[in-house]
Amino acid sequence: MTSSEARPALRLEKVHKAYGDNAVLRGVSLDIDEHEVVALIGSSGCGKSTLLRCLDLLEPIDAGAIWFEGEDISWPGYDVNAARRKIGIVFQSFNLFPHRSVIDNITLAPRKVLGLGGDEAEARASDLLTRFGLADKAADYPDRLSGGQQQRVAIVRALAMQPKIMLFDEITSALDPELVGEVLNVIRDLKQAGLTMVLATHEMTFAREVATRVAFLDGGEVAELGPPEQVLSDPQQERTRQFLRRVTEARRI
Amino acid sequence: MTSTTSAAPVHDPERLAAIASRRRRNTTVSTVSTVVVLGILTLLIVTSPGWPAVRESFFNAEYARDVLPDILKGLRLTVIMFATAEPVILVVGLLLAVVRGLTAPIFTPLRILSIAYADVVRGIPTILLILMFGFGIPALNLQGLPDSPLFWAWFALVVSYSAYVAEVLRAGLESVHPSQRAAARALGLNQYQSLRYVVVPQAVRRVTPPLLNDFIALQKDTALVAIIGAGIEMTRAAQIYAFDAFNYTPFVVAACFYILLTVPLSRWADWMAERQRRRSQAGGGAL
Ligand SMILES: Nc1ncnc2c1ncn2[C@@H]1O[C@H](COP(=O)(O)OP(=O)(O)OP(=O)(O)O)[C@@H](O)[C@H]1O
Numbered sequence: 001m002t003s004s005e006a007r008p009a010l011r012l013e014k015v016h017k018a019y020g021d022n023a024v025l026r027g028v029s030l031d032i033d034e035h036e037v038v039a040l041i042g043s044s045g046c047g048k049s050t051l052l053r054c055l056d057l058l059e060p061i062d063a064g065a066i067w068f069e070g071e072d073i074s075w076p077g078y079d080v081n082a083a084r085r086k087i088g089i090v091f092q093s094f095n096l097f098p099h100r101s102v103i104d105n106i107t108l109a110p111r112k113v114l115g116l117g118g119d120e121a122e123a124r125a126s127d128l129l130t131r132f133g134l135a136d137k138a139a140d141y142p143d144r145l146s147g148g149q150q151q152r153v154a155i156v157r158a159l160a161m162q163p164k165i166m167l168f169d170e171i172t173s174a175l176d177p178e179l180v181g182e183v184l185n186v187i188r189d190l191k192q193a194g195l196t197m198v199l200a201t202h203e204m205t206f207a208r209e210v211a212t213r214v215a216f217l218d219g220g221e222v223a224e225l226g227p228p229e230q231v232l233s234d235p236q237q238e239r240t241r242q243f244l245r246r247v248t249e250a251r252r253i
Numbered sequence: 254m255t256s257t258t259s260a261a262p263v264h265d266p267e268r269l270a271a272i273a274s275r276r277r278r279n280t281t282v283s284t285v286s287t288v289v290v291l292g293i294l295t296l297l298i299v300t301s302p303g304w305p306a307v308r309e310s311f312f313n314a315e316y317a318r319d320v321l322p323d324i325l326k327g328l329r330l331t332v333i334m335f336a337t338a339e340p341v342i343l344v345v346g347l348l349l350a351v352v353r354g355l356t357a358p359i360f361t362p363l364r365i366l367s368i369a370y371a372d373v374v375r376g377i378p379t380i381l382l383i384l385m386f387g388f389g390i391p392a393l394n395l396q397g398l399p400d401s402p403l404f405w406a407w408f409a410l411v412v413s414y415s416a417y418v419a420e421v422l423r424a425g426l427e428s429v430h431p432s433q434r435a436a437a438r439a440l441g442l443n444q445y446q447s448l449r450y451v452v453v454p455q456a457v458r459r460v461t462p463p464l465l466n467d468f469i470a471l472q473k474d475t476a477l478v479a480i481i482g483a484g485i486e487m488t489r490a491a492q493i494y495a496f497d498a499f500n501y502t503p504f505v506v507a508a509c510f511y512i513l514l515t516v517p518l519s520r521w522a523d524w525m526a527e528r529q530r531r532r533s534q535a536g537g538g539a540l
């Protein structure tokens with residue numbers, strides 16, 4: 001349990017994760033500073049979702065460490081609920097609770113986990129809904145909303161826990177192109193507010209605009225890491241170049 | 254961030270009139286055809302050679318009038334047994350189903366017990382359970398336990414139906430996508446809270462139609478309690494009269510009351526199933 005000044009908000013140390021014989025993460029190391037926005041890029045199946053799920057302790061890791069607030073939260077027996085209270089995650093497929101209205105989706109965890117009173121939790125939720133243009137949807141059920149609205153509700157639901165770090169897993173890839181913008185606006189907003197974020201994304205232009213650093217994940221490790229101008233425009237590694245070439249070609253088709 | 258443009262809905266009065274007229278015609282056709290079919294059936298039955306004998310021993314108005322007060326008394330007991338057994342069955346069934354889904358090593362013995370319970374109990378005919386509990390346990394004269402055969406017959410019903418209900422609920426729990434639990438856990442809810450607020454409500458909603466089916470079966474199976482002759486339960490009342498007089502009208506009267514009890518439940522079950530279907534088709538994309 002070390003503690004030092006100016007430590008990173010989140011530190012991954014040689015994280016390994018395999019599913020059976022499939023070694024997905026093979027020693028991922030990455031420091032994420034406070035107020036930083038790190039974009040995770042890489043080809044499909046390279047382990048972006050896996051990495052984010054490991055960070056939120058939804059998957060146990062096989063080796064390595066995940067340091068958060070001076071503690072290795074990945075160690076077996078660590079109070080995962082305590083860590084998850086401070087790390088929020090938004091999934092590609094929204095995963096809203098279909099049997100609860102929008103407001104009930106958002107207030108559930110603040111009430112049951114943080115112990116907020118009903119009024120306080122609802123006030124917090126209403127503020128966030130208003131901020132993200134969803135004020136009139138509070139009473140609706142998730143399946144009445146458009147994909148973009150659902151994804152924004154999912155983001156609000158995670159934000160209502162006031163996490164220190166937010167993880168976003170390709171939150172626009174299930175959306176129609178015209179809905180992508182409204183969700184990305186939310187991310188811009190959050191960056192403005194100084195939230196520390198890790199986002200897996202296929203939107204290179206967006207990564208370039210919003211990320212402070214870009215991490216290219218390949219072969220189970222961080223193959224290249226740096227500011228977006230460098231990684232996306234002038235990559236040092238051959239495999240990064242290949243990946244970016246494939247992405248631009250795919251865009252053209 | 255959002256832009257919602259709303260315009261007034263447009264209706265064509267002629268189109269609406271055409272729809273209404275079609276609907277009226279459909280009602281007329283279905284009414285006439287139903288009356289005709291039922292009329293023919295009645296005629297066939299009443300004119301058949303065996304009808305007078307059947308009417309005498311199954312549809313005898315005099316016996317029906319005599320037996321009615323006792324059947325009504327029995328009806329009360331039937332309803333009480335059903336109404337008290339059902340909540341207990343739901344709770345026990347849910348516990349069994351949840352325990353069966355627990356993966357932590359500490360729960361292994363409980364999980365094995367739950368599986369064994371479902372397998373064993375579902376293998377035994379309900380009527381045997383009622384005989385064993387209803388006659389067997391009161392005969393032991395155990396201190397501190399109720400010695401009413403009626404109570405133990407009720408208990409046997411609870412034991413039996415809990416196993417079936419547990420299986421239905423387990424199917425419901427397994428049908429909730431794991432990503433829902435992951436989302437709940439990711440928000441910091443613990444395992445119990447995730448079950449309580451996220452998984453179980455969705456599971457129960459999904460299996461409501463088959464659950465109601467089990468309730469209907471239970472309501473009918475309260476008749477089995479008659480075999481231990483405890484109290485005057487509806488079927489038992491009918492039995493006493495029928496065997497005294499060699500006339501089966503009391504059974505028909507009792508049967509009518511069972512139908513009166515189960516039909517509303519069946520309609521309700523259908524209505525719930527229909528609502529369920531509409532709901533799940535409205536959504537889809539979200540999960
Ligand atoms: N629960 C699981 N069980 C077994 N294998 C898994 C599981 N989850 C992911 N994998 C495997 O791990 C690898 C990485 O998957 P992951 O979902 O992390 O990729 P990704 O980078 O997020 O891809 P995409 O861009 O398509 O979302 C894949 O080979 C996948 O088959």
Ligand SMILES: [Mg+2]
Nearest residue numbers: 048049050170
């Ligand atoms: Mg993924």
